[in-house]
Amino acid sequence: MxxxxxxxxxxxxxxxxxxxxxxxxxxxxxxxxxxxxxxxxxxxxxxxxxxxxxxxxxxxxxxxxxxxxxxxxxxxxxxxxxxxxxxxxxxxxxxxxxxxxxxxxxxxxxxxxxxxxxxxxxxxxxxxxxxxKSKQELIGEVIGLLQSPAKNVIGALTSGGQNLAGILKTLSEKED
Structure with missing residues (x-):
């Protein structure tokens, strides 16, 4: 060579x-x-x-x-x-x-x-x-971690709203 x-x-x-x-x-x-x-x-x-x-x-x-x-x-x-x-x-x-x-x-x-x-x-x-782990896997984990608290708050708010609506409906039906 x-x-x-x-x-x-x-x-x-x-x-x-x-x-x-x-x-x-x-x-x-x-x-x-x-x-x-x-x-x-x-x-x-x-x-x-x-x-x-x-x-x-x-x-x-x-x-x-x-x-x-x-x-x-x-x-x-x-x-x-x-x-x-x-x-x-x-x-x-x-x-x-x-x-x-x-x-x-x-x-x-x-x-x-x-x-x-x-x-x-x-x-x-x-x-x-x-x-x-690859960069894509790490980025996916970080995004998942960042989304988790927001999803928990939204989940709590929506489930609480449904519970409150259910309680109000029950109370209104009892009064009749």
């Missing part, structure tokens, strides 16, 4: 890292061709882009960004693949866990991830990433 080709790949990766808030670095060494095909198919079905890239190119692309990704230096060894997802930080984590379960092997390893510039390193972080 020539320097120009490497520069093009680094530039593409830099733009991809800058424009995609969710990316994962994995290790798929030792996987058979059929396992890699299965992984790529699963990625395609979930809207995850999967690319195998040299560690030095990943490292140089990350160095061009404003965020400090130096904690990835320890995991950028051996075979590395990068998963990009434009909308959710937990879809790739769920995909990795599901692939491990389906294949019955532990060949696909999670090295690290960046979720909205927060860095997660190590296999132990996979469950943490799966439990993360």
């Amino acid at each position: 020539t320097r120009e080709e490497k520069a093009v790949i680094i530039d593409e990766l830099s733009q991809k890292f800058a424009n995609t808030p969710y990316f994962y670095i994995t290790n798929a060494a030792g996987m058979s061709v059929s396992e890699v095909d299965s992984l790529r198919r699963l990625c395609f079905e979930r809207g995850v882009e999967y690319r195998v890239v040299k560690n030095t190119l990943i490292k140089k692309a990350l160095e061009t960004l404003d965020t400090d990704y130096s904690s990835f230096d320890e995991v950028l060894k051996g075979f590395s693949g990068v998963m990009f997802h434009p909308e959710s930080g937990k879809v790739p984590a769920q995909l990795i866990k599901e692939f491990k379960k389906k294949s019955g092997s532990d060949k696909l390893k999670f090295k690290g991830a960046s979720v909205d510039t927060a860095v997660f390193v190590g296999e132990s972080q996979l469950d943490v990433l799966i439990s993360l």
Whole structure:
């Protein structure tokens, strides 16, 4: 690979890292061709882009960004693949866990991830990433919490009005 080709790949990766808030670095060494095909198919079905890239190119692309990704230096060894997802930080984590379960092997390893510039390193972080809520889920919860008191007040007022009307009706019928 020539320097120009490497520069093009680094530039593409830099733009991809800058424009995609969710990316994962994995290790798929030792996987058979059929396992890699299965992984790529699963990625395609979930809207995850999967690319195998040299560690030095990943490292140089990350160095061009404003965020400090130096904690990835320890995991950028051996075979590395990068998963990009434009909308959710937990879809790739769920995909990795599901692939491990389906294949019955532990060949696909999670090295690290960046979720909205927060860095997660190590296999132990996979469950943490799966439990993360997306921005849309958090916004929905906040809206639900904000609507709850208003709904309670309206509910109390309408039910109280119905009770009062029922009492008045009963009293007026008794007088007759």
